[in-house]
């Protein structure tokens with residue numbers, strides 16, 4: 425199959441920071457910026473590498489926190505110009521299977537984050553280094569000194585999300601009387617930097633512990649691995665780009681087709 429037949433939409437060509445592995449850190453727009461002489465040209469990947477969760481799972485609820493103010497940075501994060509959720513096609517297929525099973529239970533996935541541009545992770549690092557900015561402390565890290573967010577592993581210079589096969593998610597259940605989906609009680613909010621967010625935490629209610637296991641079990645059943653320090657975070661086992669940290673900006677105009 426040739427490329428033209430695969431995509432009728434605008435095909436967006438983007439650069440990624442596989443770059444980091446080879447010491448290349450500059451990211452350039454393909455139309456406007458020529459590579460500077462001292463910088464080796466970054467590898468090019470087509471947007472066909474990824475699938476759009478919003479398009480593939482229309483029933484899933486997208487609550488893309490880093491595109492708005494309701495996150496630990498307190499404002500939209502670099503790279504999230506639009507509330508988009510994209511993942512590798514392999515991770516997408518696994519999520520389709522998860523959603524299919526949830527649908528039979530009158531439940532749905534809620535996605536907080538999926539692919540995360542490397543520039544967003546860089547933004548997190550700059551935020552964590554700015555010890556004067558503690559505006560979101562009460563809501564997101566009340567018991568952890570901001571100066572310890574790195575050493576305790578809550579913030580890092582690289583994130584598995586940038587490899588395109590990791591999602592942050594929860595489950596919502598249809599509520600007949602409210603006539604809407606309601607998120608299951610998971611015992612702590614998304615991105616709450618605290619041991620209470622560890623899936624194994626025993627201080628939360630029995631209901632919340634059970635709900636965490638419902639989420640973990642269904643994700644694992646369809647190929648994801650859980651993360652011991654965040655109940656919401658899952659990475660596809662055998663992910664297709666284990667060494668690549670992509671830097672695609674999430675915008676309204678980013679079109680993904682296959």
Ligand SMILES: [Zn+2]
Pocket residue numbers: 537585590591592654656657658
């Ligand atoms: Zn995550």
